[in-house]
Amino acid sequence: MFSQSMFRFVLGVDNESELLLESLSWFMFLMGGCAFLVMRFVNMPYGRFASRKFGFPVNVKVAWFIQEFPSLAVPVYLVFFSTDIRPLQLSNQLLLGMFICHYIHRSLMFPFLIRGGKATPFIPFACAFIFCIYNGYLQARYLSKYAVYPSDWITDPRFLTGFTLWLFGLSVNLHSDHILRKLRKPGETGYKIPQGGMFEYVSCANFLGEIMEWFGFAIACWSLQSASFAGFGFLILSSRAAQHHRLAALLLMRRHRQRTPxxxxxxxxxxxxxxxxxxxxxxxxxxxxxxxxxxxxxxxxxxxxxxxxxx
Known part of the structure; x- marks a missing residue:
């Protein structure tokens, strides 16, 4: 009891449920840091880097649908079927809508647009599934029950800045995914370097777009819960981007080895x-x-x- 009281005092929360959300947020920062360190030594086993050492293969479309769906299903359940939420203000509705909008695309549309693609090993698939339950609950529970914003929050510079960044990141992400799907014609195999859009400036524009999305979401929410998600996403996606960048550098070197010093x-x-x-x-x-x-x-x-x- 004393330790719980101390935690509530340090974190500035008044009840155990809110304390749980605060603890989950800090733990997400910790998970992101640990994953970042591990990925300095081990490549994330997705796509071209998939390996049976990380479990039996799961069909890529099935894996994407199942692992991402909890981030849509959990918020929808908490908003429409939970009995202990407060009436949602417009600002809360918009912020939940931003989160749900991303996962409508990521779980219901993106998996079925994938062309080919290597199967996903079971271990990263299971980890992604658990994380989406974890994060879906964290973000939706906070916004539907505990987040209280001023009545004019949607005109606040923080919300406007965050929403603009989120919208720009979403558009970059969608456009980059479209470019990646069009890289290979039906029946083609092999790795190709994408061009066009933000790929003219960075190696992994799709990851950049998603990072901008969640940083924009964090600014618009202005909360520890959203900041922990943005931080976690940055650490994971930047590590994956570095991994893909190394592969692109290798491909370019091999392609131009004979003519480029x-x-x-x-x-x-x-x-x-x-x-x-x-x-x-x-x-x-x-x-x-x-x-x-x-x-x-x-x-x-x-x-x-x-x-x-x-x-």
Missing amino acids: LRTCKRRGTVFDAERWLHPRLDWPHCVTAVKRPVSGQSGNKIFQRTSECR
Whole structure:
């Protein structure tokens, strides 16, 4: 009892239910940090990086539908069927609508638009399913029962800024997903680098769009619960983006190896080998010492042999 009273005092909450939401929010920050550290050493086993070491494969469309659906079903249940919620103000309705809108697309539309795609290993599928239940409850419970906003919140600069950022991120996410679906014609296989839209500026525009969405949502909600979700999403999606960026760098290097000189390491003056990006622990500028060898039949061009001297 004393420990619970201390937690309520420190967190500034008045009851155990609200204390639970605050604790879940801080725990989400912790989970995101731990996952970020793990993903510095282990690639997220999704898509091209899927592996049977992480469980038996689940059909990609089925996996996406099932794992994302709780983030839609839990808020809908709490809003329409729970008996202990307060009457929702317009601001609460709009914020819940922003959350639900994303997951209507992510669970009911996106899975059935996927073209091909590798099966999802069971362990990341199960983790995503559990997280969506966790986060769906956290966001919807807070907004439907505990969040109290001023009557003019929808004209507050924080709400307007957050909503604008959320809407822009959503449009970037949807457009980027469309570009990715159009990369390969029916029957084509292999990895291709997307072009167009925000892909002209970043390697993973779809992840960037979703990060902007949830940061906009967090600003509009102005709460610990939404901030924890935005922070968690940033740590996970930025790690996945770095993973895809390393793959894109490798593909470009292999494609242009014969005609494009490799970069020089600014730290030690040695030659940077993009193949090293495949390993998540070894990022720029931790390059490898290189030995120049001429390419047969192409005067003036060089290829580079890796050694293990530069770590």
